[in-house]
Amino acid sequence: MAVSSEEAPLLATATATAHIRVLTHAKPSAPGGSSGGSDGKETQAAAKQRELQSSTNSWLWTLTLLTSLLLAACTRAAHQRGKGAARVQLQPQQQELTPFEQQLYGCRTFKSQAVPYINTSASLSVLDTHTAEQRRQAENFTAAVAACSDFACLRQANQLPRAPGQFRFPHFFVIGFPKCATTSIYCHLIQHPQVQYAKEKESHILQNKCGRQLANCSLEVQREYLVEILNLAEVAQAQMTKAAFDGSTHYVMEGEWLAQQVAQELPWVKMVVSLREPISQSLAMHLHNLSHNRTASCWDENERRVYACLVDALEEEKRARYGPKLAQWMAAYPRERLHILQYEALVSKQLMGGVLGGLKGFLEVDPHLPSDTLPLTNWKHMRGNPDAVGRYWNMTRTEYEHVVELARRNTYEVIKLLGQHGHADRDGKVGWMRNWDRVWQSNLKDNCEEGPQGNCKIVVS
Ligand SMILES: Nc1ncnc2c1ncn2[C@@H]1O[C@H](COP(=O)(O)OS(=O)(=O)O)[C@@H](OP(=O)(O)O)[C@H]1O
Numbered sequence: 001m002a003v004s005s006e007e008a009p010l011l012a013t014a015t016a017t018a019h020i021r022v023l024t025h026a027k028p029s030a031p032g033g034s035s036g037g038s039d040g041k042e043t044q045a046a047a048k049q050r051e052l053q054s055s056t057n058s059w060l061w062t063l064t065l066l067t068s069l070l071l072a073a074c075t076r077a078a079h080q081r082g083k084g085a086a087r088v089q090l091q092p093q094q095q096e097l098t099p100f101e102q103q104l105y106g107c108r109t110f111k112s113q114a115v116p117y118i119n120t121s122a123s124l125s126v127l128d129t130h131t132a133e134q135r136r137q138a139e140n141f142t143a144a145v146a147a148c149s150d151f152a153c154l155r156q157a158n159q160l161p162r163a164p165g166q167f168r169f170p171h172f173f174v175i176g177f178p179k180c181a182t183t184s185i186y187c188h189l190i191q192h193p194q195v196q197y198a199k200e201k202e203s204h205i206l207q208n209k210c211g212r213q214l215a216n217c218s219l220e221v222q223r224e225y226l227v228e229i230l231n232l233a234e235v236a237q238a239q240m241t242k243a244a245f246d247g248s249t250h251y252v253m254e255g256e257w258l259a260q261q262v263a264q265e266l267p268w269v270k271m272v273v274s275l276r277e278p279i280s281q282s283l284a285m286h287l288h289n290l291s292h293n294r295t296a297s298c299w300d301e302n303e304r305r306v307y308a309c310l311v312d313a314l315e316e317e318k319r320a321r322y323g324p325k326l327a328q329w330m331a332a333y334p335r336e337r338l339h340i341l342q343y344e345a346l347v348s349k350q351l352m353g354g355v356l357g358g359l360k361g362f363l364e365v366d367p368h369l370p371s372d373t374l375p376l377t378n379w380k381h382m383r384g385n386p387d388a389v390g391r392y393w394n395m396t397r398t399e400y401e402h403v404v405e406l407a408r409r410n411t412y413e414v415i416k417l418l419g420q421h422g423h424a425d426r427d428g429k430v431g432w433m434r435n436w437d438r439v440w441q442s443n444l445k446d447n448c449e450e451g452p453q454g455n456c457k458i459v460v461s
Pocket residue numbers: 001002177178179180181182183184249284287288347374375376377378379380381382460
């Protein structure tokens with residue numbers, strides 16, 4: 001579930017390298033080579049002309065080579081200065097990319113897409129308008145946070161006054177659910193000038209390395225988490241004008257202990273959760289597992305029938321039965337520090353801009369940057385031929401109606417919580433149910449044959 005990496009395009013140096021390679025092929029062959037004449041003999045005039053042409057070609061070749069190198073150097077310099085087009089066509093080897101560029105590289109929908117250029121120092125411009133007093137505050141706050149490598153130190157430092165545009169460290173987490181567009185959310189946010197990418201999108205360190213006791217987490221692990229993973233040094237370099245975050249999407253499932261403990265150890269952190277229509281989330285997870293050769297006994301490989309797996313997933317609290325886990329986070333985090341997204345609204349063309357704006361407003365960053373569009377990343381269900389596993393899922397109408405019943409029960413649990421904790425008013429709750437109901441109805445109407453045993457080819461939201 002980490003940001004995927006593929007082979008592909010980058011930097012101007014490669015463009016130059018490619019030029020050089022082409023030119024090398026065009027380089028005139030040595031005198032006496034096969035290009036001379038078909039019988040291997042030359043008249044004196046022909047030999048003279050060939051010599052002249054050869055030296056002209058050599059000059060031209062050298063000139064073109066120098067121009068290419070100069071162009072490459074200029075493009076690189078413009079890139080470093082943060083000038084030039086918003087999107088730079090980058091071409092060379094993946095190993096030449098910076099860690100940030102590697103993440104952006106994995107954020108593309110298609111391999112043919114260019115890696116976007118991001119002006120990583122743009123957030124610093126807020127300092128230009130600071131008063132002398134605010135500048136002093138900004139420096140003090142930065143120095144205090146930068147000196148920390150554990151949670152206790154951060155709790156002290158984060159109490160200091162901040163100048164406008166500065167964020168506490170870390171500022172937020174995207175805690176799940178898996179298969180609910182969390183990678184795309186991550187990719188959208190790291191392109192925001194006020195957001196700091198993490199060295200690992202999903203380190204899951206708090207869950208895996210702290211023995212379920214954040215207060216007793218070793219100082220070494222705390223340092224690794226804050227400095228190596230969340231990039232404290234880069235944030236300090238940006239004078240805390242960037243919001244650092246953790247994108248570990250399994251945290252949501254650890255709510256029973258993690259919610260309270262993060263609230264105690266890092267009490268300022270904001271949480272973001274995304275929820276997808278439960279049947280679709282389960283199917284996407286199932287496809288993910290299949291693609292990693294993890295097959296469950298519930299999966300009927302030959303008949304490609306997934307019904308039994310869906311029943312399990314919709315019953316299980318750590319999977320598509322969101323309510324109990326959500327309740328644990330809601331108990332630990334008031335509305336102002338917990339933001340809940342509905343995947344179907346987030347990925348809808350009409351609603352996407354507003355939903356993203358709401359998320360960025362919650363995170364206190366410019367809601368219009370980097371764009372109003374969520375990229376499509378980490379996608380699986382539309383791959384392969386129309387009959388490939390994951391394009392649709394076979395089950396009878398009766399089976400689908402049963403899993404819809406379970407998903408509807410799960411939805412009521414979620415909606416009740418949204419209302420109780422101030423995340424949705426009446427209209428919000430109705431809208432939430434409508435978006436998921438639409439997925440079920442469209443499958444029943446468009447993808448199922450008539451009658452209880454009629455076959456359905458269920459597609460995900
Ligand atoms: N912009 C946009 N529009 C539509 N759908 C989108 C978008 N971004 C991500 N997705 C879908 O989200 C699924 C991947 O979710 P995650 O990144 O959270 O998965 S993971 O848990 O990190 O592996 C994955 O779903 P499946 O294709 O069903 O697997 C993606 O297709």
